[in-house]
Amino acid sequence: MNRRRKIYEGKAKTLYEGPEPGTLVQHFKDDATAGNGAKHEIIEGKGVLNNRISEYIFTKLNELGIPTHFVRRMNMREQLIREVEIIPLEVVVRNIAAGSICPRLGLESGTRLPRSIIEFYYKDDALNDPIVSEEHITAFGWANPQELDDIMTLAVRINDFLSGLFMGAGIQLVDFKIECGRLYQDDTMRIVLADEISPDNCRLWDAKTQQKLDKDVFRQGIGDLVDSYREVAQRLGILVESENALTTGPRLVK
Template identity: 50%
Template structure:
């Protein structure tokens, strides 16, 4: 697969065109961000951690029948994905109260929610990615009512699969963010990445943070934490 011109550069990834017009090459960068990009730091080794973790998780989701854009990992920092039209939504699924949820609703962090809660955020940097509801999604013509139901169904399926996967390696899935895209045929696919950048992960035994909150809250170093998650995934089922 030949890497061609840069198509898009985000906070932590670059997307390149390839010699196949249905495929992007993704390069993960050694960069950590918080506060919607207002805080940014170079973190050596982070790109290869997120690329490998995301590749492993997407392979697991594919095996469980969850439709996604992942094709294959081609190097420590690069992978190939299907080209989709990204829907400008961040879809958050919460199993345990944490982060902004605790502040908005005055719920103690760590409170187990009685059912998974899905939230939508309009992916627009100029507006600081505001929290929106179903009617806002339809008003902004982001997705149709039918697509919105498909997105919710997909998000809950991903939640079930991730909870099971992480529980096998003694990790509790607190919440996570996904993004989705449309194929040329109109199919809704899971897209972007799934990593400690996009999930809150706590050790099942100690409640130790195994995610980007160690960077957001300045309570530890990212690389050892991400290495721990990757090593647990690699060793899953070894015992």
């Protein structure tokens, strides 16, 4: 790791120079943060689980023809990804009211929305990632109208897939956040899914009990984060139930 050039370090992941031009290595850390870093802990095993869950989901999306930056998992904590130009937007898809939309619109948490809603937030921790409109996005040049259409199409397709995937595991997809980037290949550019999809950026509730199985467990201090993430991985068929991610790391199901 020390011999590789660090490209970027965020709150939960670090990017290193990849083995080939146009690639990066994405390393999943054990850091857990909330409130733009106001709450921060190191939780052993979290990065391993997020790496494996995200790999599983991105592989499925690639198979469906949904373009992503993901190439392959390299080891327990790292993925090989294509280098993309990140669009400075967090794209949030909401199916059920939870989190910030509740006080903003006077909704009770758990209320099913009339339809899935896509929201955009400008990626800037210093500004607390403010919600923005399509007009803001195109006016400030963060994305052009065609790119915005592509992003929204991706978001809808991903929501359809994830909703079915998680419901099949007895989990309700409340909402999720994605990031997109511009992938340049030869003389072409296309919008692809980047970052990760894991319980770090999805709200996941048990379909029967409404038990939270996502980062809200850490945000609200209501349980063991690794146990919750491991439960998600087990339900998706990724992990063997008897494995202990805190000591040996989760054993992969081939």
